Amino acid sequence: QVQLAESGGGLVQPGGSLRLSCAASGRTSDNVDMGWFRQAPGKAREYVAAITRSGISTYYADSVRGRFTISRDTAKNTVYLQMTSLKPEDTAVYYCAATPARYGFSRHRAGEYDYWGQGTQVTVSS
Secondary structure, three states, X not given: OOEEEEEOOEEEOOOOOEEEEEEEEOOOOOOEEEEEEEEOOOOOXXXXXXXXXXXXXXXXXXXXXXXXXXXXXXXXXXXXXXXXXXXXXXXXXXXXXXXXXXXXOOOOOHHHOOEEOOOEEEEEOO
């Protein structure tokens, strides 16, 4: 089992920045690939970014590439999502997700992830 706890959400003005954190704990928490998803009111959950267990490989949705950066501190079992140049359309609840590390799965599909955090609200508004 893996437990995930997100933090770092809040209210920010357009063009601003936020950093989200996701701390993983549990017996196998050091052997997972991880991802960030988001869900805006009335919309489906949307893939944002993903990172491999080692932290070497990262992946992004087109909508955030160049503005968001996913990273990982393996010593702390924590994944970060640095968000810059935020737009009102980035407003959503952001979820951290984890799945046993492996090759060849579709990292952008929510159904591939076994563990989810409770979510943290990000609101981009003036």
